[in-house]
Amino acid sequence: MKKNRVIAPKNNLKSRWTQKQNRLKEKSLNLAHPVVKAFYTWSILSEQLCDVLGPEVHHQWFKQAKPLIISDNVLILEVPNHFSAQWIHTHYHELVDVLLSVLDKKLSSFFISQSERHPAAIMMNPTLLESATPEVKRHDEDR
DSSP: OOOOOOOOOOOOHHHHHHHHHHHHHHTTOOTTSHHHHHHHHHHHHHHHHHHHHOHHHHHHHTTTOEEEEEETTEEEEEESSHHHHHHHHHHTHHHHHHHHHHHOTTOEEEEEEHHHHOHHHHHHOHHHHHHSOHHHHHHHHTO
């Protein structure tokens, strides 16, 4: 007589991400608040990026990213420098937005550097001004 085998479901990425979403929802987070929603969304997205890209790439480009706020359906994330923001935009922005669309179809992402967020830092360090985006330069010139 053959024994019936019970095969446990494979712990795939989608089920792990869904489990994490459910655990966070159970904590009764106030997801109506744009800062709380940004942190919640980034915690899931960061884990997905680590699974997709691997821990080395995730550590290099996304480990120090900080969620700031969700405004007008855009998740704004701060990275340490302008080079990181440009690199992520050039190489990973499409992937980040695809993963975000799974969480919420309306969401997209935008990465800014600390110097873009804090224009006063540029004034204290003139070398940052040379690498700043034209928008930041114009903002500083208007002052």
